Amino acid sequence: MEELKFDSRGGVTTAELYTPRGVSSEDKLPAIMILPGGGCTYRVTSGIAQELARRGFVVLNVNINGAGNSENPPIDDMGLEPGVFYSTRGAKDALEYLRTLKYVDQTRIGLAGHSMGGLRTGGAASADASYYTLNDLLINKLTDEFGVELDFNEISQDADSLAEKYLSEDQMVFYENLKVEEEEYFNERVKAWFALGSNPSVTAKTVTIGGYEVIREPQINIGFTIGLYDETNRTKTFSFPEGVETTYEGVTLCLAPVFQTGNEPVDPNMWYEVTPGYNTDEMPQSKVVGCADDLSVTDSELKQAIDNRSARVLFLTSESHSRNFFSIASAENTVHFFVDALEYNGGELASAESNPIPYTNTIFMLRIICNFIAMLLMFAMLLILAVGLTYETKFAGCMLTASEPINSKKNVGFWIVSAITIVVGVWAVKYIGGSDLGFENKLISASKFLPFGGAPLTSASWIIWVNGAGLFTLIIYSCINKKMSLKEQITYLGINIKFSKIMKSLLLSFIMIVCGYASLLIIKTAFNQHYRLWMSAFDVMSMARLCAWFRYSLLALPLFFVNACLVNIGKMKDMREGTNIVLCTLINVAGVLIAAIINYGYMYATNLGPITTFFCTQWSLLLMIPVTTIISRLLFNRTHSVWLGAFTNAMLIAWLWVSVSDTSIYTGASVVARYLGF
Template sequence: MVPGEEKQLKQEEFRARKKEGASMKIWKENKSAAIVVLCLFIILVTGLVSIGVKSNNGRIVVKEVKISPYGTDLAGSMFIPKSALKTDQAGNFINTVPAVIVNAGFTNSRTYLDNVAIQLARCGFAVFQIDMYGHGHSEGTSHRGYANPPNPFTDDTSLMGAQDALAYLRTLGFVDQTRIGICGHSLGGSAAGRLAEKNAGFFTLEDKLLNMLHSEFGVSITAEQVAAQDADAVAYALLSADQLPLYEMRKEQIVAEDRVAVRNYMVFDAHAAGCDPRVVEVAGIPVWRDLQANLGLVMNISGHEGKGMQDKDAALATEHTLKILSLDGAAERDTWYQTNLSRTTERALSTKLKPFYSDASDPAIQAAAASNRLRMITTPFGWHGYTYLSTATAKAAMQFFSTGMAYYNGDIVAGKSTNSIKNPVASHWIVKDLASAVGFVALLVLILPLIDLLMKLPFFASLQGTPQSPSQSKKSPVFWIFTVIFVALPVLTYSQGAGWGSFIKPSPFSTVELATRIAFWALIITAILFVLVIIKYFTFDRRTGISFGDLYGLRYSGKNSL
C-alpha cells in the first residue's frame, strides 16, 4: 500500500469512529426518551390488537353495561354481533340471535373468562359477561341506609346477579328469547346451577299442564296418565265443553312461559348446585325427573372433584357426576348422553349418543337438544384456576352452546351440515392475551426510563442525589429473614384475610363488598409490615448510624417543587 492510500484509509477510519462516537453520544443522551416512545408505541399496538380480537375486527360490538336493580349496580360487558343490530325502517330488529350469560368465579372479575366470552361471541351469540355482585365493578347487595336491599337475594344469594342478567337480556329486542344459556366457573358455576333449578326446573311441559288440570280444574290424575305425558287427552276426556276454552287459554300461557325458559347450562369446575335429579310430584303423583335442560360439565383433571395425575378419570365417576348424567358406571369423557323420562319414582338411565365433538346437525343429537335432554362431561388439563387459561374449556363451550341452541353464526338445521360446528378452533383469545402480556411488559419497561426523564424536570430536582451505599449486606441472615417475612406474609394470609373485613357493611364510600374486604386486609398487612420495618430499624439498622428517614427515603424537600 502506498503512503498516500494508507493515510487516506486512516482518515476514513477516524471519521467513521468519530461518527460512531457521535451516534453513541446522541443515543446515550436520548436513550430514555427513545425507550419511552417505543414502549408507548408497543402499548398502543397491543391495545389495538386486543380490541381487534375482542371485536372480531369490527364484526362484534363490545359495550360496557351497568344495570341497577334495587339501586345496586351490576356491571358487565355485552358482545353483540353487528348483524343482530340491523333494523327495519320502523326501528324493529330484523334478526335475533341466541345469548349466553358468562359468570367468573369467586374474587374474580368478568375478564377472567375472556377466553370463553370471546370464542362464544365468534359463534354469533350475544354474550353478557358479568361481574357478579360484590365482584369487579359490581356493587354488593346488602346495602343499608342509601339503597333498598334486594329482597330476592335475601332468600337465595347464590344467583349472584345471574337472575338480573337474565332479566336484562329479556329487554333486548335482538336476543332470541327462546334460546338463552348460561355458563360459569367455580362460584359462578354454582350460580348457573341454581338458575337452572329455578328457571328450567324438573317438570316437563306435559307435567306442568297436568299440574294445572289437577290444581285449577280439580281433575284427578293417575300414575298412568303421568306416564303417558298427554295432558290434552286427559283434558278432552274429563273437562266439560265450558271448561275447555279456559284450559286452552291456560295451556297457551304455560306453553309460552315454557318456551322462554333457559334450557342450556354449562358448569366449569364447580358443583352444579341444584341440578341433581330428584323425585317430584306431578298432580300428586311422585315421579323421578332429571333437570329439564341441556347440561354440560367441565371438570379439570386437577381441579374440583379431580385427583390430578393420581387419577385422571376421577371426575368421571364421582357421585355428583353420575347423578347429573344419570349413569350407573363411570361416564365417558367428551361424549353426548341423552337422559330418558322415568315413568316411576325410579330413575331412568341415560342413553349414550355420539362423541361430543360430532357434527352438531346430527338428527339424534338435535332431537335430544330440542327435548332438553343432552348431557356431557369433559376433563381438560389443568387445575381449578387454569380454567381462565384453558383453550379446551372455551372449545367445549363453543361446541356445547352451538349444539344445544342449534346456532353457529346462523341456525343449525338437523340433518343439514351446510351450517354446523364440529371440533371448533378456540384459540383466538390467546392472541388477545399475548398482546395484553406484551403491552404489560412494555408498561414495566417504560417505568424506569420515564422516571429518568421526570427526574430532569425542576419539580423533581430535590429527589436527585448520589445514592448511599447499602447499609446491610445481602449476605446478612437478618436481610433474608425479613425478606422472606415481607414476601410470605401477604401470600399466606390472603385467603383468610379476605374475610377479616366481613363486618364492614357496604356504603356510598365503599359499594363493592369484596373489594372492601381486600382493602381492609391490605391495610392490616401494611400496618404489620410497617411495624416490622420499625422493629428492624431499632433492632439492627440503627447501628449503622443512618437515620430512619434517610434509610427508607422518607426525607423530602419542597424547595425546588415550584
C-alpha cells in the same frame, strides 16, 4: 362489543354486550349470559365471551353485584339478605335484562359461569327452569283446570291422549289454548347451563304431577368443564366420597347425581340423556348417547335429548381452578357445548347459509398477549416519566446524592435474610391458604373500609409475613454486626430526608399513576381494551373504586416501604447491577414460586388434592412481585431514596387490587356506599 349499565333492584349493574354486526330487531339470535367467579370481574371471562360472539351468539358478560363497577342493591334478587355469598348476586336480574333485547331468541337462552359464577348462574337457572316436562305441565292442567282424576299409572302417559279421553269437545278447545300457553312458557325457560370449575348447583327435586309426588330433574341441558388439578375440588366444589383419593374418581362420582348414573362415575366427553322416573321414590335414569367429539346436534338422538332439555356432558381438562378462564381448552369446551345445546354456529346448524367456525378455532389468546404487552409498556412509561420529571426543578429535590452500596457478596447477613425471606414465603403460602377457600389465616379481614377480600387481603397478608420476617432478621443482624449499623442503612436508603422531599416523591408517584391511568383511558376509548395478564389487571375505576384505591394504597404503603428497604439494601458494591436486580427479584418471588412448584408438582405427580388452595387468588404474585421489585430498584437508582419506589408500588398494587376483585361483604346501597365505597 359495548359496555353498558342497567338497573338491578336499585343498584347499577355493569356488563359487556356482544352482538353480531348489523343485528336488528328483526333477528332472532341465541343468547348466553356469563358470570365470572368470586373475587373476579367480567374481564376474566371476556375471552370466552369473545369466542362465543365470533360464532354469532349474543353474549352478556356480567359483573355481579359488588364486582367491578357494579353496585350493591338494597335488595338481593334471590330474596336473601343483601350480599349473601351463595345468592345469585344479580344473575337473575341480568337474565331478565337479556330477555328484553328484541333480537334475542327467547327459546334459546343459555347461562354460563366460572366457580362462584357457576353457582350463581346455576341458582338463576334453577329459579327459572321448569322442573316439569311439557307433558307434566299439561297433565297438571288436566287435573287442576278440568278436575280430571288420574291414577298413578296415567301420569306417565301422553297428556294429549288423556285429554281426548276425558274432555268434552268444548273443553278440548280450552285445553288447546292452554297447551299453547304452556308450550310458550316451557320453551322460553333457560335452555342450557354450563359450569366451569363449579359444582352441581342444579339438582333434582320432588314435584307434584297429577296429585302424585315424583322426582324431576330441571328441564335444562347441562354441561361442565372441570380441571383435574382444580384446587377447589376437595373443598368448596366437591365433597369426595369416603375412600376416594384421586380427583378424577372424585369429580366423576360427585357428578353422578346430575347425570343420574347411580353409583357409577360419569364418563367424560360423552353426551348423556336423562329420562324421568314415575314412581314416588324413583330417581330419573340416564343413558349414554355418544361421544361429544363424534356427535353433532344434527344427530337425531342427540337432537332429541337437547330438544327435551335432558342432555348432559362433562369435559375434563388438565388445569387448575383459575386456569379455566385463561385456557384454550375450557374456551373450546364452552363453545362446543353451546353450539350443540343452542344449535347455532355462524347461523342455524341445519342451514346451508351458516358459516360455522370449528370450536377448536380460538383467537382470544392473541388479545390477551396484546393486553399484556400494553401493560408492560405502561410500566416502562411510568419509569421513563419518573426519569424525565426528576430533571425538572420542581422534582429535583427528590434526588439525593449517590452513595456507594454498603452491602457485598461476602456479607453473611444478606444471605441469612434472603434465606429466611424465602422460607417464610413458602410457609406463608401454606399457612394462609390452608386447606379451604375461607383463607381463615389472613392477617387482615374484609370490612367496609377494606371491602375487597380474596386476592387483595391474602396478598397483603403474604407480603406482611415475608417482609416482616425479612425486616426482623435484618434488624437483629444489624444489631449484632457493627460493620453495617441500622443508622448507616437508614442513611443509605434515603429514609431520613426532609418531609418536603417525601411529599415531592408522593406527588411525583401520584402524577405517574395518573399518567398510567390516562393511558388506560386512551386504549379503552380507542380499542375498548385494558391492561391484563390472567390474574393481574388494571382497569377503569368508578368513584367507589377510586375511593377504595385510596384506602388500599394506605394499606399497601407500609408493606412496599419495607419491601423497598429490603430490596435496595441488597444492592452490592461487588456485583454487577443487572445481576443484582435479577438476584433480588428471584429472592423476592422465590417463596411463592417454590410453593407453586411444590403444590402443583405434588398434584400432577399424585393426582391427589392440593397442598394449599392459596393459588386460587395468588397467581398475580408471580408477576407483580417481580414487577414491583424492579420498579423499586430502578427508582432507587434514580433518586437514591426508597420513598418514590414505595409510593409508586403502593398506588400501583392498590389499583390492581381494586381492579380484579369483588366485594366480600355487603357495603350497602346508600349514597355514601355508592360514592365512597363504605
